[in-house]
Amino acid sequence: MPPEQPDSLGRPQAIDLAAFILRSGTFPAGPSELGTAELGQITFPTRTAPGLVTGGTASLTPSANLGQLMRGVTFPNANILFNVQVKDPAKDKPGMPVPFDYVLWGATVYYGWQAVDQAALALVETTPLFLLPGRRCENGRPVPVDRADWKQYTAALVDVGKTAYKAAQSRNVDAVNKIAEQLNETCANCHKVYRDGTREGSTAGASRCQ
Ligand code: HEC
Numbered sequence: 001m002p003p004e005q006p007d008s009l010g011r012p013q014a015i016d017l018a019a020f021i022l023r024s025g026t027f028p029a030g031p032s033e034l035g036t037a038e039l040g041q042i043t044f045p046t047r048t049a050p051g052l053v054t055g056g057t058a059s060l061t062p063s064a065n066l067g068q069l070m071r072g073v074t075f076p077n078a079n080i081l082f083n084v085q086v087k088d089p090a091k092d093k094p095g096m097p098v099p100f101d102y103v104l105w106g107a108t109v110y111y112g113w114q115a116v117d118q119a120a121l122a123l124v125e126t127t128p129l130f131l132l133p134g135r136r137c138e139n140g141r142p143v144p145v146d147r148a149d150w151k152q153y154t155a156a157l158v159d160v161g162k163t164a165y166k167a168a169q170s171r172n173v174d175a176v177n178k179i180a181e182q183l184n185e186t187c188a189n190c191h192k193v194y195r196d197g198t199r200e201g202s203t204a205g206a207s208r209c210q
Pocket of ligand 1: 074130157
C-alpha cells in the first residue's frame with residue numbers, strides 16, 4: 001500500500017503500523033517495544049463464529065439455494081470469460097459511469113485481463129460449493145452432492161476454471177476463446193441432466209436436481 005507506491009514504508013514504520021493496528025484491535029500490550037523478533041512470536045487466539053472455518057474443519061452452512069448460487073456467483077463469472085469473445089480485455093478500459101453506478105464503477109477499478117483472471121479463479125474457488133451438503137434446489141430437493149456424476153460435473157468445472165486461468169495468463173484472446181467453448185459445454189453437461197431434463201413426464205423445474 002498504496003498500490004501505486006509499494007514498499008514506500010521502511011521496515012520500522014511498517015512495524016509501527018502493525019503495532020498501531022494491534023493496539024486498535026485491543027491486542028494486549030507486550031513488555032517491550034514491538035520489533036521483528038516479537039512479530040514472529042505473536043499468535044492470534046481463535047474464536048468460533050458461525051460460517052467460519054474452525055480448527056481446520058470447514059463449518060460452512062449454505063444460505064443460498066443452488067439457483068441463487070448459480071445466478072449470483074457462477075453466471076456472472078462465466079460471463080466475464082465469455083465476454084472475451086466480444087471484447088478484447090487489453091483494449092477494455094472502462095470510464096467512470098455517469099450517472100454513478102456501483103457495479104459499473106467497480107469495473108473501472110479491476111478491469112481488462114485482471115478481471116478475466118479473477119473470474120477464472122472465482123469459478124475455481126466457488127464451484128466446490130456445489131458439493132456443500134445441506135443446500136437445496138429451488139424446488140426444495142436437496143442438491144445431489146453424493147452422486148458420482150454430480151461430483152464429476154463439478155470437478156470438470158473446477159478444471160475448466162483452472163485451464164481458463166492459465167489461458168488468461170497468456171493474455172491471448174484466442175487462447176481464452178478456445179476455453180469458452182469448453183466452459184459452455186461443461187455448464188451444459190450438468191444442466192442437461194440436473195436442470196433442464198424432463199424426467200418421467202414432469203416439467204423441467206419439478207425434475208431439477210433429481
Ligand atoms: C454440477 C452441475 C452444474 C454445473 C457444473 C453448472 N450448473 Fe448451473 N445449475 C445447475 C442446476 C441443478 C440448476 C438449477 C438450480 C435450482 O433449481 O435451484 C442450475 C441453475 C443455473 C442457473 C439458473 C437458471 C434457472 O433457470 O434457474 C444459471 C444462470 C446457471 N445454472 C449457470 C451456470 C453456468 C454459467 C455454469 C457453468 C459456468 C453452470 N451453471 C454450471 C447445475 C449445474
